[in-house]
Amino acid sequence: MSEVTRAFLDGMLLKNPVFMTFTGALLAAVIPRSARTSWAPAARYSVVFFFAALLGGALANSLSSALVPLVFVGTSLVSVLVLRHLGELSGEWMGMPAAILAIAPLLGIQMLVAQAGEFAGVVASAGGNSLGFFLAFVLLGAIRETSRISEAKPVFKTNPVVLFSMAVFALALVGFIFW
Amino acid sequence: MDGSIRTERVVLLGLVTLLGATVTVVTAVAALAISAAAALVVCGIGRILRPSEKVSDAVRWSVLLTVGFGISWILGPLASYVAPVPERAVLFLQLSGVAPIVYYGVARRDGAGSDGDARVDSLRSWVLFGVILLGTGLVREVFGRGTILGYLIITGYAIPADFMGSPVGAFLMAGAIVLAARLLPGQRIEAEGGVHE
Numbered sequence: 001m002s003e004v005t006r007a008f009l010d011g012m013l014l015k016n017p018v019f020m021t022f023t024g025a026l027l028a029a030v031i032p033r034s035a036r037t038s039w040a041p042a043a044r045y046s047v048v049f050f051f052a053a054l055l056g057g058a059l060a061n062s063l064s065s066a067l068v069p070l071v072f073v074g075t076s077l078v079s080v081l082v083l084r085h086l087g088e089l090s091g092e093w094m095g096m097p098a099a100i101l102a103i104a105p106l107l108g109i110q111m112l113v114a115q116a117g118e119f120a121g122v123v124a125s126a127g128g129n130s131l132g133f134f135l136a137f138v139l140l141g142a143i144r145e146t147s148r149i150s151e152a153k154p155v156f157k158t159n160p161v162v163l164f165s166m167a168v169f170a171l172a173l174v175g176f177i178f179w
Numbered sequence: 180m181d182g183s184i185r186t187e188r189v190v191l192l193g194l195v196t197l198l199g200a201t202v203t204v205v206t207a208v209a210a211l212a213i214s215a216a217a218a219l220v221v222c223g224i225g226r227i228l229r230p231s232e233k234v235s236d237a238v239r240w241s242v243l244l245t246v247g248f249g250i251s252w253i254l255g256p257l258a259s260y261v262a263p264v265p266e267r268a269v270l271f272l273q274l275s276g277v278a279p280i281v282y283y284g285v286a287r288r289d290g291a292g293s294d295g296d297a298r299v300d301s302l303r304s305w306v307l308f309g310v311i312l313l314g315t316g317l318v319r320e321v322f323g324r325g326t327i328l329g330y331l332i333i334t335g336y337a338i339p340a341d342f343m344g345s346p347v348g349a350f351l352m353a354g355a356i357v358l359a360a361r362l363l364p365g366q367r368i369e370a371e372g373g374v375h376e
Contacts, residue, residue, distance in 0.1 A: 020346050022198040023274065030191065069252045073245050094192065095286035096279060097240055103277045104195050107248065111270060155361045159187060163354030170346035 007121045009176075011128020015112060017049075018136035019170040023108025024049075027101045028133070029162050030093070032141030042137035044086045045102070046130040049109055052079040053126035056110030058119060068114075076106035105133070139169070186360035189307045190353055192280040197315060198349040199271030204328055206268045207316025209258040210275050211309050217250040217276035218284060218305070225285035243285065244277060251276025263329060280308055315352045319343050 001009075011017075017024040027045070032038040056075040060068045080099045083089050089098045109129050116125040140162055147161040190197060193214070200210035221243050228239050255273035258264050264272065275281075284301035320326055323344030342348050 019350075022195050022271070022346065022349070025198055026191065026194040026279070029194065069249065073248055077241050077244070094188065094279065094283070095290045096282050097236070099240070100244070100277075100279050100282060103244055103248075104274055107277060108195075108270065108274055111273070156358070159191070160354050160358040160361065163350055163357060167347050167350035167354060170350055171342070174342075174345060174347065 004120045004124045007116050008124040008128040011113070011125040012132040012135075013128075013173050013176045015129070016132040016136060016173055017105060017109055017112070017129050018133060018140070019166055019173055021108065021112060023112070024105035024133050024136070025166065027105050028137045028140045029159070029166070031101065032137050032144060034145035035138055035142035038138045038141030041088055042134045042141075044083065044088055045137065046134040048079050048083050048086070049105065049133055050126050050130035052076065052106050053109045053113040053129060054123060057113035057116065057122040057126060060110065060114035061117070061119075061122070072107050072110045075110060076103055079106050109133075136169070140165070185304065185307060186311070187357050189280065189304050189311060190357055192283055192304070193278050193308050193312070194353065196271060196275045196278045196280070197312060197353055198346070200268050200275060201312060201315040201319055201349065201352070202265055202268055202344050203263075203320045203324070203326075204313065204316040205262045206264050206272075207312045209262060209264055210268075210272055211312050213251050213254045213258065213272055214275045214278060214281055214308075215305070216254060217247045218281045220250055221247050221281055222284045222288075225282075225288070230289060240282075243282060247276035247281050248274075249276070280304070311356060315349075315356070318352060319348055323348055 013020075015021050018028045019025075031041065052075050056072050059071045059075075063071060080089065080102055083102060084099065089102055091098050093101055109126070113122055113125045113129060116122045143165045144158055144162055147157050150157065196210050196214060201207045224246055225239075225243055228234055228242060230236060230239065252273050255269055255275070258272055259266075259269055283304060284297065287297040287301050290297075317327070320328075321332065322340050323342070325331060325339035340348075343351075
């Protein structure tokens, strides 16, 4: 298996930004409401995450290390603006701008992708992370919807189910080995 | 705000830190210290940069997020010089400054009627966050590694459950805390289940 393929598969599975490296866990746990309504937002988030990771990862590897955090923050803030322009992250979440939910995944994915080294690896890792986030977002939307409409007692619905489901997905992803 | 809702809220506010920086007690302590340092500075700057016509909300929150991340970016790697922090956890220490819990005090002060109410609510949430973070770190280290603060406590035939140190254990702990808080007697859960979002 080539290094590029490995970077892609690692980004999607072994270093999945939701289940394995947690950077997108909060965003994917609280935003998607149902499978059907999650496709379009998931696609928007994934595309923006891909380009943010590509830009941040590539610049981090070519600039002086003192500038790297500024690049990451700048890219994240611009990405949030783009997401808001696309209709995502509007309104508030727990009294603060909902945009705050996307900052950790944006920064985290850039930091992880920057470790991929060469540009081809950065592209592959960015693609893997974005695709991994897309799939996790839709899956968790479906799980939240199923839990909400189930006949279980309210105490068991939504967040506990989502978190335990994430544990199961993490367990499944831990089993992947590429060589 | 009843106890279960506060616990669930705190778990969600600090979810990334709770999942990523609790593989050992030392990591949890480092994460708590860095998050608290970031929160204190962010609160101070938030007090100076109050919402006004001169400073737009977008600019204000961008400044706060940049400051929060800057603090954790600097302090995160330093933690590994002070204490034995696993290499993988440094990423989460560097990200702990952008966890929503860091900005909760500012948000509460913006939304609350008085500074006093916001301060009390923020402090209660932070104490709870500290207890949850350290408790999760303790449970994950004991069951995942068989140690407390790096010292072996499980000997003989006991084999540590390695999954507790992995992402699986992190999610199980977070889910268990939320569920346990909801199952406490006398708690009222909304029909849909969960906190107000």
